[in-house]
Amino acid sequence: MNVTEYMQTLGQQARQASRAISRAAPGDKVNALLAMASAIDSSRTELAAANQQDLQNGRDKGLEPAMIDRLALTPAGIDTMIESLHQVAGLADPVGEITDMSYRPSGIQVGKMRVPLGVVGIIYESRPNVTIEAASLCLKSGNACILRGGSEAIHSNKALAKCIQQGLEQVGLPKHAVQVVETTDRAAVGELITMQDYVDVIIPRGGKGLIERISRDAKVLVIKHLDGICHVYIDDQADIEKAVKVAFNAKCHRYGTCNTMETLLVHQGIAATVLPQLAEKYQKEKVELRGCEATRQILTDATPATEQDWATEYLAPVLSVKIVEDMNEAIDHITRFSSAHTESIITENHTRAMKFVREVDSSSVMINASTRFADGFEYGLGAEIGISTDKIHARGPVGLEGLTSQKYIVLGDGHIRQ
Amino acid sequence: MNVTEYMQTLGQQARQASRAISRAAPGDKVNALLAMASAIDSSRTELAAANQQDLQNGRDKGLEPAMIDRLALTPAGIDTMIESLHQVAGLADPVGEITDMSYRPSGIQVGKMRVPLGVVGIIYESRPNVTIEAASLCLKSGNACILRGGSEAIHSNKALAKCIQQGLEQVGLPKHAVQVVETTDRAAVGELITMQDYVDVIIPRGGKGLIERISRDAKVLVIKHLDGICHVYIDDQADIEKAVKVAFNAKCHRYGTCNTMETLLVHQGIAATVLPQLAEKYQKEKVELRGCEATRQILTDATPATEQDWATEYLAPVLSVKIVEDMNEAIDHITRFSSAHTESIITENHTRAMKFVREVDSSSVMINASTRFADGFEYGLGAEIGISTDKIHARGPVGLEGLTSQKYIVLGDGHIRQ
Structure with missing residues (x-):
């Protein structure tokens, strides 16, 4: 069977399974998730063996230690998977939720019912735990899914898929509701993102290159998670203590996450006060500062920031700093350089805070809070499959709601249109 | 200037204007809409002259009378435009609406704010009143728009655009917030649907061919309005009187609308009772009936329905009728042939009604009500720019809400992530 035929088969199977899964009773979905957790717990030996194969292949291919690290399925990592399955099982079932029912002058009652999207294709890189996260969130939200993990993790993912399908079958749900692509042929991705008849939405998780390539070639809607060039703007009417605390946390809490601040914007009226205090704290953490000219007059150790710096997601202990004349200049800078992920003032x-929130067009806009809060768990979604930087359908952290849509429902009693 | 350059210029202008329009005060938008209405009222002579040109060209090109009809801008039609501008002005402004604010354990407050999509491209056919509807809904929802009407209506649309831009400028809003494509070159559509940098979403309004072509070639998200192959299913536990009333209304209230019933499904247990009563009413309206074999044993006058009939949107006094064994067969038939627009049981x-609502995956699903109710005005949206048969972002009638999205907002008081 060639790749096209193989993927078409997966697609057909997914479409068929999606009908059953969209109608599944909430209790059956909960039981399937718990059965998956049990299956994983009792397959620790097999999972370790499969992961060992991936790790060995990875070392043979000379993968970087960081990659090997992300690939490893430790006993603690397996515990986390089991825990996360229990957590998703415990979330409220979003499917069938009815809202906004109201009577219209004609006498009909109109409202909305939450429904699954159908078939979700998820394309991700090495970490095998994504297989469990993606499968559990898609199942809970009534979607079938086709999972395309990194080729380095193929044995781990296949072993996990076995546990998942075992869980589904145990409660009488179709096993094709969750399918892992078992070929490492890259052409499989090309097929997945163009099977309009069988796939309703693609969620890519991974580097910018992967996501850009998929967005360019996809014929199916893509929920994009692009880079996070997040800004904090310190206004001249800021409380200095809060400003220092938040700007430090936004940069130094973790460097490699997409909600980490990459550029600090400071009002000219407060720069001389706040920047030295912040620089001292950053210095202790060895954060490299790159500043505009005005910044470098205050922070003489800072290196000059180039145009390129404003457009860079460092994911590292590096921060670009710009002094602005007023909030409007800050908003203009953000409009030009932000990746529309998260910004904070x-x-x-009060007036400036509300103007900032209204005028900054990013998926999360904050007042007096660290950008690090932009996260599905922190927002109370219970789980997250990614953070969308798109404007349409789902924006910001995507949880169960982002994996569903709403249809209109109309209740009448023999009503006809006059 | 070639078409590519021309469209790029429109795109840049729209993107720039969209920033101002997204932040415009609600009162300014209301005043702009009222100013547009006044401008139209005082330009009746110019509008009539421009429309006369289109009508003359249409007749010279041998357009069908129905097309000429749709093209005509009568004094009453102009009154309706003015009235609709006043109506949109009176709708609640959706931009900036804050919902779902709640405190999280960390102490931050998380909620959502409704925001415009950015730049909306609308592609439509001959009726010039769409120019006013589209412009007013986009403006009210804080979007800039680029309008590409039918080439037959080019003079009317240009004259209307003048009134619209006059209204915008009168209140100090950028006139490029609403732009009409002034070339009839078909390449302009190809440019519009692929300008990812300048256009956020495309809404095509028109025939199936137009929409399929746009969906195939677009690089920008398309909110599709495909055909309406709507079903009514009469269950064996239906109230006969309601069944006859609704099934008659769903077919005969208007033939040419997308929410008109095209296929009637009847439970075998009630067919012999309900079908003759319905057939008598349809006969008076000269509705041609095409039936399955079982139907033709009851309605001997009906012609045989082919596979093609189940997949056809007649938009005419023709109805296909199928007798089904039970509701599951009805749902299977709908799943296979429906265009996911509107179905009614x-x-x-009660149990069957709720199962039908849950399991039928269409943009509107109804109980004991005529499919003709699937309409933005009937649903209380105040206005409608189309009916989406898509699953993502907007489903069913699309009003101001469908032209917006939501971003997360976070309120803190110096909160940092632990």
């Missing part, structure tokens, strides 16, 4: 001035 | 049985 630090100010005590 | 007629039954007094």
Whole structure:
């Protein structure tokens, strides 16, 4: 069977399974998730063996230690998977939720019912735990899914898929509701993102290159998670203590996450006060500062920031700093360089805070809070399959709601249109 | 200037204007809409002259009378435009609406704010009143728009655009917030649907061919309005009187609309009772009936329905009728042939009604009500720019909400992530 035929088969199977899974009773989905957790727990030996194969292949191919690290399925990692399956099982079932029912002058009652999207294709890189996260969230939200993990993790993913399908079959749900692509042929991705008849939405998780390539070639809607060039703007009416605390946390809490601040914007009226205090804290953490000219007059150790710096997601202990004339200049800078992920203003001035929130067009906009809060768990979604930087359908952290849509429902009693 | 350059210029202008329009004060938008209405009222002579040109060209090109009809801008039609501008002005402004604010354990407050999509491209056929509907809904929802009407209506649309831009400028809003494509070159559509940098979403309004072509070639998200192959299913536990009333209304209230019933499904247990009563009413309206074999044993006058009939949107006094064994067969038939627009069940049985609503995956699903209710005005949206048969972002009638999205907002008081 060639790759096209193989993927078409997966697609047909997914489409068929999606009908059953969209109608599955909430209790059956919960039981399937718990059965998956049990299956994983009792397959620790097999999972370790499969992961060992991936790790060995990875070392043979000379993968970087960081990659090997992300690939490893430790006993603690397996515990986390089991825990996360229990957590998703415990979330409220979003499917069938009815909202906004109201009577219309004609006498009909109109409202909305939450429904699954159908078939979700998820394309991700090495970490095998994504297989469990993606499968559990898609199942809970009533979607079938086709999972295309990194080729380095193929044996681990196949072993996990076995546990998942075992869990599904145990409660009488179709095993094709969750399918792992078992070929490492890259052409499989090309097929997956163009099977409009069988796939309703693609969620790519991975580097910018992967996501750009998929967005370019896809014929199916893509929920994109692009890079996070996040900004904090310190207004001249900011509380200095809060400003220092938040700007430090936004950069130094973790460097490699997409909600980490990459550029700090500071009002000219407060720069001389706040920047030295912040620089001292950054210095202790060995954060390299790159500043505009005005910044470098205050922080003489900072290296000059180039145009390129404003457009870079460092994912590292590097921060670019720019002094702005006023909030409008800050918003203009953000509009030009932000990746529309997350921005925060630090100010005590109500009018400016609300103007910032209204005018900054990013998936999360914050007042006096660290950008690090942009996260499905912190927002109370219970889980997250990614953070969308798109404007349509789902914006910001995507949880169960982002994996569903709403249809209109109309209740009448023999009503006809006059 | 060639078409590519021309469209790029429109795109850049729209993108720039969209920033101002997204932040415009609600009162300014209301005043702009009212100013547009006044401008149209005082330009009746110019509008009539421009429309006369289109009508003359249409007749010279041998357009069908129905097309000429749709093209005509009568004094009453102009009154309706003015009235609709006043109506949109009176709708609640969706931009900036804050919902779902709640405190999280960390102390931050998380909620959502409704925001415009950015730049909307609308591609439509001959009726010039769409120019006013589209412009007013986009403006009210804070979007800039690029309008590409039918080439037959080019003079009318240009004259209307003048009134629209006059209204915008009168209140100090950028006139490029609404732009009409002034070339009839078909290449302009190809440019519009692929300008990812300048256009956020495309809404095509028109025939199936137009929409399929746009969906195939677009690089920008398309909110599709495909055909309406709507079904009514009469269950064996239906109230006969309601069934006859609704099934008659769903077919005969208007033939040419997308929410008109095209296929009637009838439970075998009630067919012999309900079909003759319905057939008598249809006969008076000269509705041609095409039936399955079982139907033709009851309605001997009906012609045989082919596979093609189940997949056809007649938009005419023709109805296909199928007798099914039970509701599951009805749902299977709908799943296979429906265009996912609107379906209705007629039954007094609560369990079946709720199962039908849950399992039928269409943009509107109804109980004991005519499919003709699937309409933005009937649903209370105040206005409608189309009916989406897509699953993502907007489903069913698309009003101001469908032209917006939501971003997350986070309110803190110096909160940092632990």
